Amino acid sequence: MFHFKKTKKSKKTNARVGIIETPRGRIKTPCFMPVATKGALKGASFEEINGFGADIFMVNTFHFFCNERYRDVSRFKGLHNFLNIKYPLITDSGGFQVFSLGSGWDQGTGKIMTAKSNNSHSGLKKINNVKITEKGVIFKSPYNGDKLEMTPEISIKIQEKLGADIIFAFDECTSPFDSYEYHQESLDRTHRWAKRSLDVFKKNNQEMFGIIQGGKFKDLREKSAKFIGSLPFFGFGIGGSFGESFGDSKAGVSQVLDWTIPLLPDLKPRHLLGIGEPDDILESVERGIDSFDCVIPTRWARHGTAMTWKGRANLKSLKFLKSKNPIDKNCFCPVCLNYSASYISHLLKEKEIYGIMLLTKHNLYWILNFMKAIRNSIKNDSFELFKKSFLKQYK
Numbered sequence: 001m002f003h004f005k006k007t008k009k010s011k012k013t014n015a016r017v018g019i020i021e022t023p024r025g026r027i028k029t030p031c032f033m034p035v036a037t038k039g040a041l042k043g044a045s046f047e048e049i050n051g052f053g054a055d056i057f058m059v060n061t062f063h064f065f066c067n068e069r070y071r072d073v074s075r076f077k078g079l080h081n082f083l084n085i086k087y088p089l090i091t092d093s094g095g096f097q098v099f100s101l102g103s104g105w106d107q108g109t110g111k112i113m114t115a116k117s118n119n120s121h122s123g124l125k126k127i128n129n130v131k132i133t134e135k136g137v138i139f140k141s142p143y144n145g146d147k148l149e150m151t152p153e154i155s156i157k158i159q160e161k162l163g164a165d166i167i168f169a170f171d172e173c174t175s176p177f178d179s180y181e182y183h184q185e186s187l188d189r190t191h192r193w194a195k196r197s198l199d200v201f202k203k204n205n206q207e208m209f210g211i212i213q214g215g216k217f218k219d220l221r222e223k224s225a226k227f228i229g230s231l232p233f234f235g236f237g238i239g240g241s242f243g244e245s246f247g248d249s250k251a252g253v254s255q256v257l258d259w260t261i262p263l264l265p266d267l268k269p270r271h272l273l274g275i276g277e278p279d280d281i282l283e284s285v286e287r288g289i290d291s292f293d294c295v296i297p298t299r300w301a302r303h304g305t306a307m308t309w310k311g312r313a314n315l316k317s318l319k320f321l322k323s324k325n326p327i328d329k330n331c332f333c334p335v336c337l338n339y340s341a342s343y344i345s346h347l348l349k350e351k352e353i354y355g356i357m358l359l360t361k362h363n364l365y366w367i368l369n370f371m372k373a374i375r376n377s378i379k380n381d382s383f384e385l386f387k388k389s390f391l392k393q394y395k
């Protein structure tokens with residue numbers, strides 16, 4: 001029922017188009033998976049965004065775990081019934097959020113670190129809210145402070161109850177400020193956790209992706225790609241926080257892909273976790289990434305930022321408030337076809353929920369359409385040209 005096939009490869013780069021077949025539908029790759037963190041797209045409906053070309057949505061296991069809401073979902077026999085949708089879904093393992101709470105958030109780490117930050121550490125990690133053992137992770141619930149434990153077995157069990165079509169193995173997401181020694185120790189543990197995730201996986205109408213870690217260290221990334229790549233996963237996720245310790249954080253993402261992708265099986269899909277800025281997407285597709293998930297389109301919308309072919313635009317600025325044009329003249333989403341930037345700017349300034357809803361819709365349409373343009377360019381052997389001309393105008 002699950003199958004991945006490459007349908008075309010770019011001649012000069014590793015960019016490729018393909019299809020992931022799932023029992024609930026086909027996913028055209030390279031694709032963007034909109035993130036419905038707690039089961040909603042923050043102001044847009046699944047139907048509408050599916051109509052814009054989203055073949056699959058991501059839901060985060062972490063929140064359904066912390067508040068035990070997965071028990072309620074389980075009574076519905078899974079997220080598809082609970083959310084009343086029929087499209088493919090993917091859940092992450094919860095690992096990234098668990099570690100963000102303890103390590104990353106303390107140090108200001110996101111998926112791409114920009115803030116100058118501090119201390120490296122080694123040995124068994126015990127930072128504020130998070131304690132890591134061989135068995136798993138003990139942390140404090142951000143909801144009510146309760147002590148919670150997440151292990152590979154628990155993560156897989158909950159992801160099975162949530163019932164997404166594709167799930168992820170449980171891993172430790174390290175901080176870019178962790179030492180080499182710590183990364184080494186953590187990676188070996190993540191590899192043991194990957195095996196344990198597979199051991200308990202019932203494979204009942206679901207498939208699993210393994211996750212490659214190793215931070216900014218070439219030998220560890222290669223080791224991880226070889227090891228995780230040799231396990232019987234359906235596909236692979238490339239994880240980690242990419243920090244300034246790389247020098248340029250964006251270049252750090254590409255660097256990791258250059259190290260890892262050549263070592264992964266060519267006939268399995270590859271997902272880049274949590275990265276979704278248009279320029280990063282182009283660099284990653286060029287290196288052979290097939291899918292992305294990221295909160296950027298919806299988060300930016302809540303902050304009044306629009307995605308456009310010329311770069312990000314702050315809709316709260318006077319320029320847009322005075323503009324009778326759509327947000328992006330080259331966008332044909334229902335928002336750009338029907339409303340002026342001025343109207344949306346006004347709604348955002350007045351904190352009207354509808355303003356965020358409209359901008360969320362535009363941003364999701366924009367990025368899904370961007371992915372479609374990427375797929376078409378690979379099919380037409382013009383990906384390099386598309387990338388070059390896009391980056392020329394994207395500021």
Ligand SMILES: [Zn+2]
Binds near residue numbers: 328331332333337362
């Ligand atoms: Zn638009």
